[in-house]
Amino acid sequence: MSEQPKGPGSPQGQPHSHEHDHPDHDHHHDHGHDHSHHDHAKAAPGNGAPVPATATGVDDAGTQALSEALSSSFKIVRFLLAGLVVLFVLSGMFTVEPNELAVKLRFGRPVGVGAEQQLLKPGWHWAFPYPIEEVVKIPVGQSHALTTTNGWYAVTPEEEARNERPAAKWSLAPGVDGYTLTGDGNIIHVRTHLKYRISDPLTYAFRFAQASNVLAHAVNNAMFHASARFSAEAALYHEKARFQEAVVGKLRDSISTLSLGISIETVDVQTSAPLEVLPKFEEVLTAQQEGDAKIRDAEGYARSALNRAGGDAAVIRNAGLNASNQLVQTVSAEAKYFSDQLPYYRSNPDLFRQRWLLEARTQVFTNAQEKHFLPVRGDGRTRELRLLLSREPQKPVAKEQP
């Protein structure tokens, strides 16, 4: 700074009192003068003495110091101003992480047209600092998980980790033990494990204050909605897949109606009979399986019996057929034989009979395994014959060792 600022002081001609000595007279007077520039030579008429060097030097040093102080103060202010501007510009820098997208709002509105332009990809970006522009970051890259508890029994994380069920209770406390009501007025437990992604980040972030809360309510609504139309046994066992479809279907409808801006990745609907009656449910299943097993056994028996009967019937038919063929063939052969032999028989019946009789006797004797002769007793009487029926077969006797 080349220009020296004036120090603070009274304006010119302002009266004030002070004392000083003159070499040839001693006086005390009042007059106006400037403190910063006090010319004593002019104050004493006729005195041409120069101004003392020490006084001038002090004044100059003070002025110099003040000037330097002010100069450095201005430098600091200038530096701070520049710093503030730089800080203001730098505050517009921001990073979008890999698992998120960002939306730049200029005067409150998203910048760009359409989702493609409005959504900023991961990386470095710059925006005018608030209040001109504002950045909203949306965590979209990751898969989000949600598990509902409104329809599930109270279970501690430790029990859950050990895959244990809590002890059965014969009453369910509202707000503590979750469950759903089924179409047949029964109680079952239902729990939904949901995995989802944010498919429309703008809707997800700008339409709902807490989209995940709304989603959790929608899942619960879908569970109770589906339970209300299924019987307990259908939901738990016979139509488990259909029940799960009903929950997922209702949930998809709700997500679409609400425009939540999410897309479902996986849904797992878990069901359980109340712990209090679970053994009975299992017993029902066992009884059903036993009944089915009996029916299956009977069906198996029926199939094999019918197959056997079919075979036996075929055997009977074939036997009949064979017997009939045999009968016809035999009778036909006999008739031919008879016709062939009849002329010989007629020529000498007695001889014919004797020959055949002897042939037959020979055949009978040959066929017989045992033949016994009963010689006539000495007194000419007939011998007494005793038959032993069902005899024990004779055991072979071991040869004696010499």
Next chain:
Amino acid sequence: MKRNPITLINGLLLLLIFGLMLFLFQVRSTEVAVVTTFGRFSRSITQPDFYFRMPWPIQKVYKFDNRIQAFEKKFEQTTTSDALNLLVSVYVGWRIADPKLFLDTLNGDVTKAEQTLDPLVRNVKNGVISRYAFSDLVSTNAAALKFDKIEEEMLSMIRSQARDNYGIQIDLLAINQLGLPESITTAVFNRMKAERQRRISEFRSQGEMQASIIKATAESETNRLMTLAQAEATKILGEAEREAARFYTVFAENPELYIFLKSLKALETSTKEKTTLILDPQSAPFHLLSSPAADRPQTGLTR
């Protein structure tokens, strides 16, 4: 003193920024705002943009989140038209439709808004459910179920009240929990247990019955098949007998010889297995051993 243009620009820039911050304000697309002048309402802002304002204390800007807020009504008891006690919880999705009315009636406080909505929702819920039977809420007959209708009725009833009185727009309302009073759950469990027991007996007896029916049917069918086969075989044999009878005329030429030949055949056939003969030495042809001259042997076949 020489003027530095950079310093001047910096100063002006900062002055501009402070001025902007003092005289302008921004309303985001997720917000609505109300501007008051000396405490009195000036205007409502529902569109996102930059707006001018006089600095405080002349004007004050109230901004509210205009996104849908989810609010859950506690799990409370209500009564159906068939006098059944039921626990119902609903959730409501609401947003600010009239910022001025919202500020005037609820002081722009979200917590206060939800406290105010609470009795409204309760009244609507109790009013609607009291007109429906328990079977309208839970039924295996999908056609008889009025779950959606009940939700729609609740929503339409609360909508006008919330909007007219508090400037709140109710966008959604749905049941998110249904239950029974604790004492009734015990009765339900007992009933479920008895039902299961009945089902157990049913399954067992049904299985046995069906198995018996299947077996009896199979046996009956087996017998039918066998009888049919037997009848068929008999028929075939009958036909064969008729066929064979044609040859009897040949045998009829000398029945004595036929009977004699058949008797010999029968004798041979019947003595083929396990036959013991007790013979008189006088029987032919063994009589030749004792009296070779004998020409009239005795037949002594015994079986």
